Amino acid sequence: MPMIKYLVVILEPAAASFCYYDVKPVPSSGLMPLELLRRVVDHAIRNGLHINFVHGDSPLPEEYVRLVESADHISIMPPGQNPCAGGTVLVIDDHRLEDAPALAENPCANIILRVGRDRLRQLSGMVRQLMGKFGRLNIILKDLAQFEEPELQICREQMVVIGKRVAAEYRKGNFIEISTLTDRIFLTNMNNCGAGVEHLTVAPDGRYYLCPAFYHEGPEHSLGAFGETPRLENSRLLELDYAPICRNCDAYHCKRCIYLNRKLTGEVNTPSRQQCRIAHLERDQSRQLLAALPSAIDGSEKIVPIPELDYSDPFEMLTRRDIDGGAKDRHFASLLSRPLEAVPASQLLLQIYQLDPGLLAKLKQMTPFALDLKPKK
Amino acid sequence: MVNQNIAKAPSVWMKSAAKTVTFMVTEDCQLRCHYCYLVGKNAHTRMDFEVARQAIDYLVENRDLFPEQAIVWDFIGGEPLLEIGLIDRICAYIEYKQRQQEHPWAESYRFSLTSNGILYDKPAVQQFVAKNRDHLSIGITIDGTPEKHDLHRVYPSGKGSYADTARNIPLWLAQFPGASTKVTVASDDLPHVADSVLHLFALGIRHVSINVVFEDVWREGDERIFEKQLLELADRIIDGTLYAEHTCSFFSEHIGQPVQDNHNWCGTGRMLTVDCQGHFYPCHRFTPFSLARKEAITIGNCRDGIDFNKLRPFLSLDRFSQSSEACRTCEVASGCAWCQGANYDYADTDTIFQRATYLCNMHKARVRANNYYWYKLKRKLASERCQ
Ligand code: SF4
Ligand code: SF4
Ligand code: SF4
Numbered sequence: 001m002p003m004i005k006y007l008v009v010i011l012e013p014a015a016a017s018f019c020y021y022d023v024k025p026v027p028s029s030g031l032m033p034l035e036l037l038r039r040v041v042d043h044a045i046r047n048g049l050h051i052n053f054v055h056g057d058s059p060l061p062e063e064y065v066r067l068v069e070s071a072d073h074i075s076i077m078p079p080g081q082n083p084c085a086g087g088t089v090l091v092i093d094d095h096r097l098e099d100a101p102a103l104a105e106n107p108c109a110n111i112i113l114r115v116g117r118d119r120l121r122q123l124s125g126m127v128r129q130l131m132g133k134f135g136r137l138n139i140i141l142k143d144l145a146q147f148e149e150p151e152l153q154i155c156r157e158q159m160v161v162i163g164k165r166v167a168a169e170y171r172k173g174n175f176i177e178i179s180t181l182t183d184r185i186f187l188t189n190m191n192n193c194g195a196g197v198e199h200l201t202v203a204p205d206g207r208y209y210l211c212p213a214f215y216h217e218g219p220e221h222s223l224g225a226f227g228e229t230p231r232l233e234n235s236r237l238l239e240l241d242y243a244p245i246c247r248n249c250d251a252y253h254c255k256r257c258i259y260l261n262r263k264l265t266g267e268v269n270t271p272s273r274q275q276c277r278i279a280h281l282e283r284d285q286s287r288q289l290l291a292a293l294p295s296a297i298d299g300s301e302k303i304v305p306i307p308e309l310d311y312s313d314p315f316e317m318l319t320r321r322d323i324d325g326g327a328k329d330r331h332f333a334s335l336l337s338r339p340l341e342a343v344p345a346s347q348l349l350l351q352i353y354q355l356d357p358g359l360l361a362k363l364k365q366m367t368p369f370a371l372d373l374k375p376k377k
Numbered sequence: 378m379v380n381q382n383i384a385k386a387p388s389v390w391m392k393s394a395a396k397t398v399t400f401m402v403t404e405d406c407q408l409r410c411h412y413c414y415l416v417g418k419n420a421h422t423r424m425d426f427e428v429a430r431q432a433i434d435y436l437v438e439n440r441d442l443f444p445e446q447a448i449v450w451d452f453i454g455g456e457p458l459l460e461i462g463l464i465d466r467i468c469a470y471i472e473y474k475q476r477q478q479e480h481p482w483a484e485s486y487r488f489s490l491t492s493n494g495i496l497y498d499k500p501a502v503q504q505f506v507a508k509n510r511d512h513l514s515i516g517i518t519i520d521g522t523p524e525k526h527d528l529h530r531v532y533p534s535g536k537g538s539y540a541d542t543a544r545n546i547p548l549w550l551a552q553f554p555g556a557s558t559k560v561t562v563a564s565d566d567l568p569h570v571a572d573s574v575l576h577l578f579a580l581g582i583r584h585v586s587i588n589v590v591f592e593d594v595w596r597e598g599d600e601r602i603f604e605k606q607l608l609e610l611a612d613r614i615i616d617g618t619l620y621a622e623h624t625c626s627f628f629s630e631h632i633g634q635p636v637q638d639n640h641n642w643c644g645t646g647r648m649l650t651v652d653c654q655g656h657f658y659p660c661h662r663f664t665p666f667s668l669a670r671k672e673a674i675t676i677g678n679c680r681d682g683i684d685f686n687k688l689r690p691f692l693s694l695d696r697f698s699q700s701s702e703a704c705r706t707c708e709v710a711s712g713c714a715w716c717q718g719a720n721y722d723y724a725d726t727d728t729i730f731q732r733a734t735y736l737c738n739m740h741k742a743r744v745r746a747n748n749y750y751w752y753k754l755k756r757k758l759a760s761e762r763c764q
Contacts, residue, residue: 233725233726234724234725234726234728234730234731237698237726237728237730241697241698242697242698242730243698244693244694244695244697244698245689245693264686265686265687265689265690266674266687266690266727267690267728267729267730268728269690269698269730270689270690270693271689272686272689273685273686273689274686315689315692315693318692318693319692319693321444325638
């Protein structure tokens with residue numbers, strides 16, 4: 001069983017989507033039963049879990065608010081709701097951007113902007129409109145599953161425009177975060193969605209799901225009733241080690257969406273071409289942004305430069321026939337070992353020993369080292 | 378060990394460089410073999426020529442998608458020789474299309490068929506063989522002694538098919554002298570293993586490719602019967618000096634070691650299977666009738682082409698991500714095979730990333746017998762050198 005750190009709790013069937021999935025129109029509306037919510041909150045508190053509540057448009061009755069406020073939480077909600085004390089992330093769909101002016105007084109510095117294929121060209125305009133109203137902006141390309149080359153090209157153009165704006169802000173000392181552009185700059189390890197590994201979802205139907213997307217796919221995707229141990233068969237496949245493409249990738253900011261993986265490739269551990277292409281496009285824009293900001297960021301000497309790649313999808317590299325396996329291994333090892341490369345070997349070996357003494361012995365056995373006793377000239 | 382006194386199994390033509398495209402031309406067969414993957418055989422589902430044409434056009438016209446230097450056009454069924462007329466027409470079209478497109482495959486292609494051999498001597502089949510001799514391989518499946526063969530390879534009436542297959546073996550071997558046969562061993566067959574391999578050698582088949590099934594069929598104690606059979610076979614091959622001209626794939630110098638690489642075992646995904654309706658599969662084991670527990674995995678069809686997203690799991694599969702801790706650290710893992718289709722069929726979830734290891738004890742028994750075989754053979758050859 002993986003180490004779950006938080007629960008995503010969907011407060012009503014029509015609660016806002018904050019990610020790659022669409023909210024299916026549901027016959028029954030209404031909030032999650034109060035009794036269920038009480039059990040979920042109680043479970044979270046007793047197990048040291050944080051909660052991300054996902055709200056819909058319905059304002060919460062008093063007793064719900066009290067329960068929500070009683071747990072360590074973040075509330076993810078559409079604009080127009082009363083921001084919660086725990087921390088609020090606003091979800092704005094591109095077609096609801098007209099609500100954005102109401103954000104002028106937005107106390108929540110965190111916004112998720114969901115953009116569809118038909119409004120991609122307006123992405124940089126939307127970001128401009130939201131400037132000053134967020135400290136962190138998460139951009140979700142909600143139709144990613146249908147992206148082909150034209151959409152990717154539009155994304156690239158839009159990212160260039162947004163990148164210029166971000167660079168200008170950074171030069172002024174305003175270090176805003178835009179997920180698709182700045183996350184990769186500051187990450188040195190994978191930081192993916194983590195569905196099923198770091199978080200599980202509890203839906204209004206009283207069932208566990210890997211994430212809200214699976215809830216909207218139907219109850220056959222449930223992991224069982226809340227209150228029982230979630231059925232997570234083959235859960236190792238949700239972990240990075242067991243994802244042969246992602247394990248060899250340094251697009252650390254990528255969502256690595258297991259829902260899209262399942263839908264497009266049939267396997268939760270295998271990303272689609274769309275996911276890899278977009279993450280690499282973003283990675284490359286981050287690389288260019290970083291290169292254009294040599295000293296604008298405080299502590300920039302600690303930031304590891306992002307190397308340029310000659311592929312836009314690690315799968316391409318993995319399956320290339322003109323490069324032998326050894327050369328591929330060397331490439332991926334050098335890519336993934338950053339910034340460990342800078343750590344003295346003795347320090348690294350000490351860490352290996354502390355983590356797993358057996359591994360150190362194995363490493364010694366595997367690594368040829370012959371004593372050369374010839375006298376030095 | 379390089380030794381000129383030991384025969385080598387024939388190498389597979391363009392093994393890593395060739396794409397294999399398999400057409401399932403019919404769902405019909407004269408036989409009802411107990412272990413056959415094709416359940417629901419019927420006389421009405423056959424491939425339409427138009428389906429084959431579309432698939433060929435797609436493959437030959439999209440050179441960037443299929444950059445392999447060579448191609449094997451493979452035909453299976455049911456029993457493919459029931460459709461020899463259709464196969465002949467498809468092959469003629471392939472040759473025309475490759476030439477018309479000036480495709481490198483025009484210089485580097487083979488046709489291949491796997492048959493039960495019953496119709497092998499029929500005039501239409503013989504004409505096909507004569508016409509395509511230079512770039513054709515045909516495999517005939519014969520399981521060993523009449524007793525072993527007839528245990529599973531039977532007509533709908535229950536009558537064994539040994540006599541009808543064996544009748545055509547001399548003709549087949551005359552036309553394809555280096556041909557090998559593939560034998561599958563299940564629990565019931567174990568007592569016949571040694572006799573069966575030797576019987577096939579005696580029929581003139583010098584290379585026997587044989588493996589135990591991957592499915593959950595093994596019973597307590599089977600590994601002891603298997604090991605005993607293999608030890609007996611080892612003695613008889615070595616004492617009779619059969620190793621000089623014959624090979625049996627149970628014995629290999631490269632098995633029974635810890636594994637250092639991270640490769641997938643089988644070629645699923647690099648191959649392509651086309652069924653009678655024109656659906657594409659990563660290999661025939663993912664077709665609906667080959668799976669007992671799971672839905673088929675299609676990766677496209679001859680009209681729309683391949684959905685390459687669906688192919689990504691197959692092409693990125695590695696040993697590590699599908700193996701348990703026990704298999705990853707196993708001291709005798711090399712040569713321990715798996716079938717991706719069987720893995721998928723038995724997996725706890727709808728995944729190809731979970732190895733079925735029902736043959737674990739059988740592999741370990743094989744490794745012990747294999748160690749014995751090579752130990753004994755090397756000592757024999759060494760003592761002969763000293764004399
Ligand atoms: S798996 Fe993660 S990234 Fe994908 S839809 Fe669910 S929450 Fe979003
Ligand atoms: S870019 Fe592709 S390989 Fe890299 S983490 Fe994302 S999904 Fe995985
Ligand atoms: S199945 Fe058994 S013999 Fe084969 S690798 Fe795994 S542990 Fe070893």
